[in-house]
Amino acid sequence: MTTQLQTKPVTIITGFLGAGKTTFLNELLMAEKKGKYAIIENEFGKESIDGELVMEISDNIFEMSSGCLCCNLNEDLVDLLIDLSKKSGNFEELIIETTGIADPSSVALPFLIDPLVSRYYQLQRVICLVDARNIAHELATTEEARKQISFSDVLLISKTDLVTPEELATLQTLLKDINPFAVILSGTKEHFPHQEIMAYTRNQSEHYNGEEQTKEKHHHSLSSLTLTFDEPFDIPKLKHTLMVFMAVQSADIYRVKGIVYGFGETEKFVLQSVAEYLAIAPGKPWEDGEVKRSKIVLIGKNLKMKGFEQLLSHALYAAPGEGSESF
Ligand SMILES: Nc1nc2c(ncn2[C@@H]2O[C@H](COP(=O)(O)OP(=O)(O)OP(=O)(O)O)[C@@H](O)[C@H]2O)c(=O)[nH]1
Numbered sequence: 001m002t003t004q005l006q007t008k009p010v011t012i013i014t015g016f017l018g019a020g021k022t023t024f025l026n027e028l029l030m031a032e033k034k035g036k037y038a039i040i041e042n043e044f045g046k047e048s049i050d051g052e053l054v055m056e057i058s059d060n061i062f063e064m065s066s067g068c069l070c071c072n073l074n075e076d077l078v079d080l081l082i083d084l085s086k087k088s089g090n091f092e093e094l095i096i097e098t099t100g101i102a103d104p105s106s107v108a109l110p111f112l113i114d115p116l117v118s119r120y121y122q123l124q125r126v127i128c129l130v131d132a133r134n135i136a137h138e139l140a141t142t143e144e145a146r147k148q149i150s151f152s153d154v155l156l157i158s159k160t161d162l163v164t165p166e167e168l169a170t171l172q173t174l175l176k177d178i179n180p181f182a183v184i185l186s187g188t189k190e191h192f193p194h195q196e197i198m199a200y201t202r203n204q205s206e207h208y209n210g211e212e213q214t215k216e217k218h219h220h221s222l223s224s225l226t227l228t229f230d231e232p233f234d235i236p237k238l239k240h241t242l243m244v245f246m247a248v249q250s251a252d253i254y255r256v257k258g259i260v261y262g263f264g265e266t267e268k269f270v271l272q273s274v275a276e277y278l279a280i281a282p283g284k285p286w287e288d289g290e291v292k293r294s295k296i297v298l299i300g301k302n303l304k305m306k307g308f309e310q311l312l313s314h315a316l317y318a319a320p321g322e323g324s325e326s327f
Pocket of ligand 1: 015016017018019020021022023024099100129158159160161162187188189190
């Protein structure tokens with residue numbers, strides 16, 4: 001008899017320097033039963049006393065210093081994940097807290113492309129802590145904060161005690177424009193909505209905050225394009241089109257996410273990009289009477305709406321004999 005290997009759910013916590021990542025994590029650990037989570041913390045700039053890259057600071061809590069998980073420590077992260085999988089009976093879920101300047105897509109990548117890692121783990125959610133008081137300045141002056149917001153599934157606005165309700169509402173609109181697929185929640189260190197956050201799973205979610213129309217939004221050099229299509233896509237063709245595109249232009253794309261209506265399919269397809277990697281997987285079935293429509297959001301630099309509309313239109317389903325092009 002073969003035993004089915006259970007993958008461990010993984011949560012990545014990101015957010016700019018000082019946004020409240022550790023505070024959120026500590027609150028979560030206090031609210032949950034001891035031993036539920038294994039934790040990997042990446043502290044940038046903190047020297048490890050004995051030069052070790054990975055230190056187990058207490059049971060199942062690991063600290064990786066002397067670098068950043070999204071760059072030079074990425075291979076060490078994979079080694080640690082494999083080591084941890086051997087102790088998989090000791091914990092139920094894994095949480096990774098990144099540094100404040102990390103690109104979370106690089107931290108997420110091993111979970112999606114490394115066959116050994118994805119055998120043991122499944123990336124469930126990426127949470128971004130957003131500092132209510134400082135984020136406007138960080139967005140204006142850094143690239144990292146935007147990448148973190150663009151890539152995350154849940155945006156948790158922290159430090160709401162330090163802003164007015166009007167400032168909070170303005171920030172919520174700004175975040176919705178940057179990443180319309182993210183769930184936006186808010187709280188303070190005393191009241192973070194832990195349960196709601198930890199119940200969210202990125203591959204099942206169809207949450208969409210933006211407008212229904214094809215739209216283009218700009219925030220400095222970053223733009224977010226929302227494209228909607230009523231006609232069904234040819235799923236293999238869409239995958240191919242986007243994969244070729246990502247291979248060429250992934251440096252300017254922070255995130256692609258979509259709910260796709262595929263020709264002849266009874267399920268919605270969920271589209272996710274991570275760095276230059278792209279996944280399209282079936283999600284929940286279309287409900288009876290639900291309007292079948294695709295929504296694809298692209299977030300990145302120098303994106304041109306017209307170009308994307310044309311590019312994606314080529315992947316719409318065409319009946320045999322229809323829409324064939326001659327070169
Ligand atoms: N007023 C207020 N302060 C908060 C809140 N959440 C966190 N803080 C404070 O913000 C500071 C930074 O919090 P951390 O949890 O260390 O932030 P971090 O994102 O882990 O920081 P780095 O790891 O350095 O990037 C600490 O002094 C916290 O007490 C909040 O909701 N309200």
